[in-house]
Amino acid sequence: MDNVFLKKLDQWVTGRTVTSARNLSRRNFISRLGQVLVGTALIPVLPVARAANTPLSEIGDPQSCEYWRYCAIDGFLCSCCGGTASTCPPGSEPSPVTWVGTCENPADGKRYIISYNDCCGKGGCGRCFCNRNEGDKPAYYPPKNNDINWCVGTKTNAYHCSTAVVMGVDES
Amino acid sequence: MRFAIFLTLSFFLTDAEADPRSHYLIHCMGCHLVDGAGVPPEVPTFNHDLAFLAGTDEGRRYLVQVPGAAQSPIDDAALAALLNWMLARYAPGESVTPYSESEISEYRQQILADPISERARLFAAKH
Incomplete structure (x- = not known):
């Protein structure tokens, strides 16, 4: 029973791997990986993370009424x-x-x-x-x-x- | 595309969560201070007394009709969210029925002429 299942799984994985290897270029993998990396790098730019610990940036003179x-x-x-x-x-x-x-x-x-x-x-x-x-x-x-x-x-x-x-x- | 949806969603989520706290800082903190300590006896401290008041019909009315709440320049939905945020923040662990917008609308239309006497009367019932 287990063997039948494993065999089916093995065939399915092999099939998917071969299909994707035929259909997708290596560059495709690189571009997907790039998306993930850029996405991860952008997470700190989101308002949730940013509000937590960004120091206040200010311009102007605190001794001027225009501040x-x-x-x-x-x-x-x-x-x-x-x-x-x-x-x-x-x-x-x-x-x-x-x-x-x-x-x-x-x-x-x-x-x-x-x-x-x-x-x-x-x-x-x-x-x-x-x-x-x-x-x-x-x-x-x-x-x-x-x-x-x-x-x-x-x-x-x-x-x-x-x-x-x-x-x-x-x-x- | 999926990333754009995530961005939009996270923007709305932060906005909704931060809303009552900003309203607290703008409209309440000036007298009740950031930590709710107030300046007793003139400015009451926000603590578990909030849950005591919100646990009775008269107390619930008082919390909405007291001038600092009733006259704050925010709408009924925002005042409901603010009071519910305050109950969670300053009276944690208490099971209090949250305020609804319609409840706020009803109480807010009735003027509390003498808030100090009303407060004394409500707390006399507690002790």
Whole structure:
């Protein structure tokens, strides 16, 4: 019984091999192999894999109001006050509560979610005032209004400067 | 051709999965923070209390009608997906009936005039 089965299988495999050897050139095999290799190499280019660990590519000057992350900011730029675009200057405290917007990154054309955390606990920095209001809503819609002093949940509500922290690509 | 289908499919799959998380970051994270910790007592923490609320009719209404949810600029289907994502993320392991779009539409049309009192009343029943 087993022998009959194996014999049939053997005949079938032999038949297929001979047929394909007659019909297909060696180049065909190479081109198929090439497709598989290119396909495998392209998998990291797919959005699934890419979102996981691509470092953010950026252009522009974080001390300029024109910098892409500041599209909805209203305040003094922390990057001119001893901090950076995403960290508070020494002696000031980041507000945990913040307002959130989205800006288009000219380096890759994608929209990113930006958290505008205010730095608090010191007097106003006074340098690099920047007021761009893309997507800003009126005060009757507080979660999306940038005229509010967001220094809440901090030791004092004294406003010093504003940061723009990138939270990730906007997939919505 | 097959590769093109795979590409298209993977694009739609990532988009659908990432959607509620992006909405959370844009519309909720500002006050409730990335990890849902909030700033109690003013901003409640997202934890298993979400499952407690979503387990009763009144609580389910509250979670939809609280101004931060009801007034978020996303449609009913997206709000349902967002709340279901939050329940899975911040109250893991709880068996909660997922919100449907029609349920959101119904609750969202009724205004909750005093969310803080309603919250206190709901939690008084818990303890």
